[in-house]
Amino acid sequence: MHDLxxxxxxxxxxxxxxxxxxxxxxxxxxxxxxxxxSELEARLGVRLLQRTTRKLSLTEAGEIYHxxxxxxxxxxxxxxEAVARVQSEPRGTVRVTCPVNxxxxxxxxxxxxxxxxHPQVRLEMQVTxxxxxxxxxxxxxxxxxxxxxxxxxxxxxxxxxxxxxxxxASPELLERVGTPVSPEDxxxxxxxxxxxxxxRTSWPLAGxxxxxxxxxxxxxxxxxxxxxxxxxxxxxxxxTALPDYMCIDEVRRGLLRPVLPxxxxxxxxxxxxFPSRRGMVPxxxxxxxxxxxxxxxxxxxxxxx
Numbered sequence: 001m002h003d004l005x006x007x008x009x010x011x012x013x014x015x016x017x018x019x020x021x022x023x024x025x026x027x028x029x030x031x032x033x034x035x036x037x038s039e040l041e042a043r044l045g046v047r048l049l050q051r052t053t054r055k056l057s058l059t060e061a062g063e064i065y066h067x068x069x070x071x072x073x074x075x076x077x078x079x080x081e082a083v084a085r086v087q088s089e090p091r092g093t094v095r096v097t098c099p100v101n102x103x104x105x106x107x108x109x110x111x112x113x114x115x116x117x118h119p120q121v122r123l124e125m126q127v128t129x130x131x132x133x134x135x136x137x138x139x140x141x142x143x144x145x146x147x148x149x150x151x152x153x154x155x156x157x158x159x160x161x162x163x164x165x166x167x168x169a170s171p172e173l174l175e176r177v178g179t180p181v182s183p184e185d186x187x188x189x190x191x192x193x194x195x196x197x198x199x200r201t202s203w204p205l206a207g208x209x210x211x212x213x214x215x216x217x218x219x220x221x222x223x224x225x226x227x228x229x230x231x232x233x234x235x236x237x238x239x240t241a242l243p244d245y246m247c248i249d250e251v252r253r254g255l256l257r258p259v260l261p262x263x264x265x266x267x268x269x270x271x272x273x274f275p276s277r278r279g280m281v282p283x284x285x286x287x288x289x290x291x292x293x294x295x296x297x298x299x300x301x302x303x304x305x
Contacts, residue, residue, distance in 0.1 A: 004072060006040045009033055010048065011069035018056060021136060074276075081281060090283035091120035098143040101226045102270070103127040106245040106295060107143070114290045121283045134275050140284050143291075144271045145243075155273040158288055161296040162267040167205075167259040168247050169239035176236075180260045183213035189259065190238040192229050193219040203241060207263045241265050245296070270295065 012022040013033060023030040041048050048062035058066060098107050103125070115123060126132070132142055134155065142155075145163065169189060180186050183205065193201050196219050203215045220238050223229055229240045230247065239259055250256040272288055274280070 004076075006036055007069040007072045008076070009036050010040060011066060011073050013037060013049075013056070014058065014062075014066050014069075016136060025138060089120055090118055090281070090286045092281055092283045093122045093124055094283050094287050095124045095126070095138060095140045096143070096287070097126040097128060097132045097139055097141075099129050099145060100127055101243070101246060102143060102145060104227070110294050113294070114287065117290075118283070118286065121287070123287075134273070141272050141274050141287065144273060145268050146271060147266065147268055155275060158272040158274075158292070160270045160272055160291055162269055163243045163245055163296070164267045165241045165265040166244050166247060166251070167239060167241055167264060168233060168251065168256040169259050170234060170236040171254065171257050173236045173239065174257060174259070183207065183215070183260065183263060186215050186239075186260065187217070191217045191219045192221040192223070192232045192238040192240045193217075194222065194224055194226070194229070196222050203265055205263045205265060213263065243268070 009022070009026065009028070012026055013019055016022045016025060019030045019033045019037075022028075023033050026033070037049065044061075044065070046061045047059050048065055050057045050059060104127075107125075111123065111125075115121070126139070131144075132139055134140075134142055143160075167186075173189070177189050178185070180189060193203075195201060200216065200218050202217070205213045205215060207213060221229075221232055223232070226242060226246060230242055230250075232238065233240050233242075234250065234255060241264070247256050251258060272291060274284070274288075
């Protein structure tokens with residue numbers, strides 16, 4: 001029988017697009033991988049890869065063989081998972097990426113509870129707004145905030161819930177300019193926003209009974225970071241739209257006030273994406289379950305003044 005490791009090596013080289021990234025994933029020197037694949041081709045009596053200086057491509061025989069290699073690898077992962085499931089508690093390392101604002105305002109406060117409940121699990125968090133390639137970088141779970149999950153490609157997607165946006169302002173600002181009672185009244189409230197083209201921007205708002213209103217405005221301050229905008233709103237600089245998870249505490253404490261409850265921008269989905277359900281170790285599965293149960297345990301319920 002051929003060495004089954006060679007089938008795994010071949011699948012990794014193809015899936016990761018080259019010997020160098022496959023070597024980093026497997027912890028095997030690039031030169032050794034190249035030699036093993038060449039020996040594999042010699043044993044099979046057929047070329048599996050077309051090698052150029054820029055990229056690798058599969059031959060027809062390589063495509064067929066690659067499908068079988070994937071099946072072998074997945075069965076091996078499934079076997080390891082079956083063994084791991086007999087353990088009494090999850091263990092091992094879970095590598096996670098998360099956008100900065102979501103990490104600082106929502107994930108940060110709840111993760112210590114997960115760690116305390118699962119002492120054999122080690123979390124490695126990468127807090128970044130960069131879109132991470134999970135397969136290339138060896139990440140187990142990536143959290144993403146999207147209007148829809150269509151851009152997640154072939155990754156498996158778990159919807160953790162929707163985050164609502166809330167129009168908020170400081171009580172002092174609303175006392176100064178007056179509290180809006182209709183969408184048209186919003187024009188008299190100064191705003192801060194993520195961006196503005198030629199000094200102007202707009203917020204499409206959805207209201208009760210399917211009504212809508214587009215607020216055209218000229219922000220007094222723009223910043224491409226939601227935390228910067230929240231700090232400006234707390235100081236009374238202007239009104240803005242924030243995800244509810246970013247301002248729930250300030251609303252509860254009275255530092256921020258929802259403006260025109262019932263009117264808000266479209267909500268977004270918070271997604272957990274991961275490479276495959278097969279081979280998912282218990283620690284990753286338990287982490288995903290924990291997020292689903294806890295990430296949105298508190299929500300803003302805006303009440304009219």
